[in-house]
Amino acid sequence: MSPNSHCFPTGQTLLTVQQDIKAKLKHKYQHISEGIGHHGNQSLLKDIYTELYITEGGSGGLNNEHEVRQIEMASKKQTTQETPIKCNDIFKPKEQHCHMWDLKPGILLGKSMSEPLGQEISSWGDSECEVGESDTNGQEKPIRTVLTKGIAGIGKTVSVQKVILDWAEGKANQDVHFMFPLPFRDLNLKKDQYSLMQLLSHYFPELKEIDSIEDGETKTVFIFDGLDECRLRLDFKNNEKCCDVTKPTSVDVLLTNLIEGNLLPSALVWITSRPVAANQIPPECVDQVTEVRGFNDPQKEEFFRKKIPDQNLANKIIKHMKTSRSLHIMCHMPVFCWISATVLEIMLKEAEKDEVPKTLTQMYSHFVLIQIIVKNKKYNKATETNPKELSQSDKEMILKLAKLAFQQLQKGNLIFYEEDLRECGLDVTEASVYSALCTEIFKEESGLDQEKVYSFVHLSIQEFLAAVHALESCLDKKENVFPPKAVTKGEDNYEKTRFKVKSDKLRSDKMFNLHRRAVVQALKSENGHLDLFLRFLLGLSLESNQNLLRGLLTQTGSTTQTNEKTVERTVEYLSFNIKYESSPERIINLFHCLNELGANSLVEDMQTSLRSGTLSETRLEPDQCSALAYLLLMSEEVLEEFDLKTYNTSEEGYQRLLPVVKTCKRALLDRCKLTHKSCETLTSALQTPNSPLRELDLSYNDLGDRGVELLCVGLTSPLCNIQTLVLAGCKITYESSCETLASALQTPNCPLRELDLSDNDLGDRGVELLCVGLTSPLCNIQTLVLDRCDLTYRSCETLTSALRTPNSPLRELDLSYNDLEDRGVELLCVGLTSPLCNIQTLV
Structure with missing residues (x-):
């Protein structure tokens, strides 16, 4: 539909509507709850908020690990420098992000916060750069859609709240005319058909003064918080195309078309999600992926010192958390720091040393009981302080909530509506009363439409x-x-x-x-x-x-x-x-289970052997290899080098040690009888966020073409950081592998700098296919090793074109032990004498 068919607002009308919406959003978002119950302490967000830490998060692809496993990797000591993004800069290309970012740890603290923040993030509009503008060369694609990932409880929703509040209070993004927060938990309830304007007017009646915002000049930001809570079927492939903001259709169709840019292509879209749901948005619909990160070690300690007024007690808590690696790792998550502080502040004052929680189960058991006691003291004026004695009403309510927790966990739901509560035998009024009394376990919130939405305070x-x-x-x-x-x-x-x-x-x-x-x-x-x-x-x-x-x-x-x-x-x-x-x-989690049961003998034996340096002398069984992998993955240290050959074990044992590659800088896996099946595990490792892995040597393993195909899935991931890949003697051929590798070399921002394919039967046809990638302006290969690859002078003719590619990064080329003959050298010299050639070493 032509824009001229709509009646657009005058400047005065738009300003009035904007002011009304700002006032409404300021009222809704300026406070954050602390303490117990709806009538507990209400703190101004601006008084306790500190910038979160957001980094480029790579791809929006699926992660098949539980979030706690992702925390274990994130808790490793950082070996690479990351560029933080302030949330108000989230729609700017990375080249424009402020370099004056202060990396001082930031923490949102309260007396008993359900979702404490302590990450570092970002504001579109206060700097000299306009939102989504091109860089000085005009090459940077404007950023329209941003997907921000973060595990449950890491602070995504509060960061959204802060951005909206800054705009509503006139502190940031004043070039934006309208911000429309539309949480998925609200949109789930909309079963009727709406046009985009009708949907917006439903939540923001102030917009009824305006027929359309589709004039191309009204700058609009849509914020969809909580993709992981979405119960709508976002079928990007089959949903009908909709380009008209006044055409009624289902809410899921409106969303897919808005995200794809069919509706309001000039609007900016910000989506937040837990990693597990991020793949619901096709990668081609997302211009930038960012990630909210958790506490590093100094931030963990700062949290406890600020949360606990008694500094001696705070130091005791920090010391205790460090004695359990599993607990210390969980503290990467701010909400777990809050849970631990709540429990240990009481336990370390009153309990015997043996009673202080050392496992996750013990920590959460004490937490639930303490919250019930606090609730009863506050509302029932109870004097009972024995956490092991519960009233019948408390017991019945907790068990009903437990049933709700189980049934919804099975369905993958973190938020619940009244129908979900009834399904579990929970009376809605009863649940509302309990959530008001014990908000540190279960909470009730009102959506944009004042519908009730329920959830546990953390997954x-x-x-x-x-x-x-x-x-x-x-x-x-x-x-x-x-x-x-x-x-x-x-x-x-x-x-x-x-x-x-x-x-x-x-x-x-x-x-x-x-x-x-x-x-x-x-x-x-x-x-x-x-x-x-x-x-x-x-x-x-x-x-x-x-x-x-x-x-x-x-x-x-x-x-x-x-x-x-x-x-x-x-x-x-x-x-x-x-x-x-x-x-x-999956085996790694079974070791965590053994730890909860106190059955650590296998891991402890491995730990003893590891410390004594006797592992290389022992023939390791597959389960011992799994225990060793568990130990190395749980360590906070990043390995400089992991040489698989140093361990004496079977092929299955080697397979079980492969996950360790994600926590080292240099992985030497040569001559370990690996097959293409091993590449499935390695591909997962290549796609691990913030992995330190830079060099991977797989030479003289029977990987075959299938193995290379699997590896290239990882190599083309935006999360991959591999710079050196050695595939010498891996029984790969030109028919499949060279074409797959050539495609990988043309991946934007591919980090691969050195590729060794020596001692494989590639032949001239293989080099021809490989050069398709080498001549791509996206290729970053600096060293290429092709010795003993059954090449003839025909390959030299193909390579000559690669040597003459403008701005070619290729500096070193090894063609030794091939039958090139004089004719081949003559052809190579044509390329070497080209002013475009950058070769420094030729073997």
């Missing part, structure tokens, strides 16, 4: 309560929340070797069977969404943890001996799965 609390539900169902009703399904390879072997011998005893052990089925489901999960739930569930099987929650859980009267036998069977079952599970990444 990890939902996962913990889900585990409580699974356990209580087994203890109270003797029910297994997981139906019997197809077994894993580990379970199948377990059945064959153990189950037939002890079938009656094992079948009667309902707790063990719950554990068994939970492990099966967690191992089958494509994105690891049950990993932390499984840690909690197994941790809760310990008698000490069940005793801590005795006021909440049904007491079965089982003996200590019976409980210990169940734990023993579970440890044995986990060990079997560690032996037979094919995914090295």
Whole structure:
């Protein structure tokens, strides 16, 4: 539809509408809740907010690891310099980001914050550069759509709140006429058809004074917060195209067309999401991906020192957190620092040393109980301080919330509506009252339309309560929340070797069977969404943890001996799965589960051997290799070099050690009998955010063309940082590998600088295909090694064209041990004498 068919606002009308919307947004976003209940302390956001740390986040692709596993990698000591982006600069090309950024740690602190911030981020409009403008050469593509990723509780929503507030208060982005925050949790409820203008007018009635904002001069920003909470079907491939802001259609069609740029192509779009949901937006629809990062080690300590007034106590808490690597890693997440501070501030004052939480299960058990006590003291004037004694009403409500947590975790939902509550037998009024009393566990919020939206204060609390539900169902009703399904390879072997011998005893052990089925489901999960739930569930099987929650859980009267036998069977079952599970990444979580059960003998043995330097003298079994991989991945240190050959193990053992490459700078995997199957794990490692890996040597392994094809998936990822790749003697041919590699070399911003393909049967046809990539202006190869590749003088003719490519980065070329003859050298010299040639070394 032509813009002329709409009635556009006059300057005065637009200004009036803008002022009204600014006032509305200021009222909504200027406060942030602290303390307990809707009537708790309300702090001005500007008083406690400090800039978050946002970096370029690479691709919006799928990550198949639980967020806690991603935290483990993020907690490694940084070995590369990153460019931070202030959230008000988020729509600027990276070349324009301010270099005067102060990297001093920033923390949002409150008396009991549900989502404390402490990251460092960014403002479009206060600098000399306009939003999305080109650089001085006019080459930079304007940025229209930005996707900001960050794990749950890292501060995405609060950063959005701050940007909106700055605009509403006239502090930033005053070239923007309108900002429209449209959280997915609100949009989920819209089942009717709307035009874009009708939808905006529904949330912002002030816009009814304006027929359209499609004049090309009205600068508009749409903010879609919480893509991971979206329940709409965003079908970018099949949704109808819509270019008319006055045409009614379904909300999901409006969203896909707005994001694609069919609707209001001049509008800016900012989307926030947890990593697990980021792939819902096609990469071609996103101009820039950024990532909100968590606490580094100094920030962790600063948080505790600011949160705890007693500095001696704060130092004790910091010291305690450092004694447990798993707890210290979790502190990368600000919300976990808040949970830990809440628990340890009380525990270190009152508890015996042995009672202080050392595992995740213990920490979350104490946290839930402490919140109930605080709630009862504040509202019921209770004097009871024993966390192990709960009132019947508290018990019933927590167990109902636990059921909600489990059912919604199974569905992948972090936010819930009234219909979800009713499905779990929760009365809406009852839930609202409880959320008002105990907002540090469960919270109720009002959307733009004042509809009620419910959630747990953090995903990890939902996962913990889900585990409580699974356990209580087994203890109270003797029910297994997981139906019997197809077994894993580990379970199948377990059945064959153990189950037939002890079938009656094992079948009667309902707790063990719950554990068994939970492990099966967690191992089958494509994105690891049950990993932390499984840690909690197994941790809760310990008698000490069940005793801590005795006021909440049904007491079965089982003996200590019976409980210990169940734990023993579970440890044995986990060990079997560690032996037979094919995914090295899933195996790592099984070691975390053993840690929650206090069964660390295998890891401790590996730790002893690692410290003594005797590992190279020992023949390692596959499960020992998994334990070693777990140790190296959990370490905060980045390895300068990881040489797989130094370990004496089987081919399967080598396979289990492969995840370690993501935590080293130089990986030497040559002559380790790896196959194309190994490349699946390596491809995942190449796509690890902020990986220090720069050099990968895979020479003399039977990778074949299939292996190279898989590796190139990783090489073309925006997250890949590999600069040197050695594929000598990997049995690759020209038919597939050279064309795939040539395509990889033409990937924008490809970091690869050195490529060694020696001792492969590439032939002249292979070089011809490879040169398609070498002559691309996007290629960055400086060193190319092609010795013993069965080349003739015909290859020299092809290479000559590559040598004469304008601005070619190629500096070193190795063609030794090929039958080039004089004719080949003559052809090469044509290229070498070209003024465009930059070759410095020729072998």
